[in-house]
Amino acid sequence: MKVLQTIDEMHVACREQRRTGKRLGLVPTMGALHAGHLALVRAARASCDVVAVSIFVNPLQFGPREDFSRYPRDLETDRALLNQERVDLVFTPSAEEMYGRDRSTYVRVEGLSERLCGRSRPGHFRGVTTVVAKLFHIIEPDVAFFGQKDAAQAAIIRRMVRDLNFDIQIVVSPIVREPDGLALSSRNAYLTPQQRKQALVLYRALMRLQTLADRGERRAAELIRAGEELIREEPGAKLEYLEVVNPDTLEPLADVSGGALVAVAALFGNTRLIDNLLLTGSGHAQGPEINR
Numbered sequence: 001m002k003v004l005q006t007i008d009e010m011h012v013a014c015r016e017q018r019r020t021g022k023r024l025g026l027v028p029t030m031g032a033l034h035a036g037h038l039a040l041v042r043a044a045r046a047s048c049d050v051v052a053v054s055i056f057v058n059p060l061q062f063g064p065r066e067d068f069s070r071y072p073r074d075l076e077t078d079r080a081l082l083n084q085e086r087v088d089l090v091f092t093p094s095a096e097e098m099y100g101r102d103r104s105t106y107v108r109v110e111g112l113s114e115r116l117c118g119r120s121r122p123g124h125f126r127g128v129t130t131v132v133a134k135l136f137h138i139i140e141p142d143v144a145f146f147g148q149k150d151a152a153q154a155a156i157i158r159r160m161v162r163d164l165n166f167d168i169q170i171v172v173s174p175i176v177r178e179p180d181g182l183a184l185s186s187r188n189a190y191l192t193p194q195q196r197k198q199a200l201v202l203y204r205a206l207m208r209l210q211t212l213a214d215r216g217e218r219r220a221a222e223l224i225r226a227g228e229e230l231i232r233e234e235p236g237a238k239l240e241y242l243e244v245v246n247p248d249t250l251e252p253l254a255d256v257s258g259g260a261l262v263a264v265a266a267l268f269g270n271t272r273l274i275d276n277l278l279l280t281g282s283g284h285a286q287g288p289e290i291n292r
């Protein structure tokens with residue numbers, strides 16, 4: 001496993017792999033790796049000849065009052081985990097290496113970037129699309145792997161790839177959960193034991209909506225009402241949003257007959273968590289992947 005810190009080193013290493021005709025997969029991360037990240041690495045390993053993982057806590061996607069300074073970082077442990085997964089290339093640039101001191105160019109997907117998390121985190125998705133576009137140019141992967149937990153991010157990146165004609169396949173893997181249903185997230189480390197129990201209300205709410213959809217409920221407003229009602233029964237949860245939207249455009253839907261993304265965000269103490277559920281056109285949900 002090669003660990004590279006500069007753009008030039010990473011660009012040369014990836015180009016050497018592609019020159020021999022090898023299929024290159026990229027898993028972009030901010031580190032603090034957990035089983036959800038490793039599931040993406042394994043998906044990349046299963047379909048690609050060479051696997052590259054980036055570890056970069058991207059300052060552009062954090063707001064001025066968000067958790068950039070305390071975001072969990074453990075590069076030594078991350079490197080050990082990736083070595084066990086037989087990752088070929090690990091890219092660990094500094095912020096100055098990625099952006100220099102006088103950056104003035106950004107990538108922004110209009111419209112989608114202001115929906116869901118983008119509504120309460122202005123500039124967040126501009127930071128995401130800027131860093132992902134840079135990684136795509138540096139690494140030039142054939143395939144890039146993202147997690148369904150960040151459903152809005154995945155939709156925005158798909159649109160960016162389409163609009164900017166990146167010759168890259170985007171693969172979105174299912175959410176990986178703890179045995180009790182909590183979606184894996186690096187931010188789960190912030191939760192106290194009590195908040196950890198409270199956070200399960202998000203999964204319970206999504207499962208209630210899945211049950212209603214399985215029983216034939218197609219009205220988005222009724223699904224939202226049922227989910228919000230359950231979440232408000234948990235005093236430790238401060239609901240930010242629960243929405244039923246088109247999975248590709250992130251626009252609100254009135255009816256889920258053609259399929260829908262149910263997305264939720266809430267605060268538990270100072271920790272903001274997100275989760276979601278994909279409903280198919282039949283109303284049935286994509287089953288969650290449980291980490292056992």
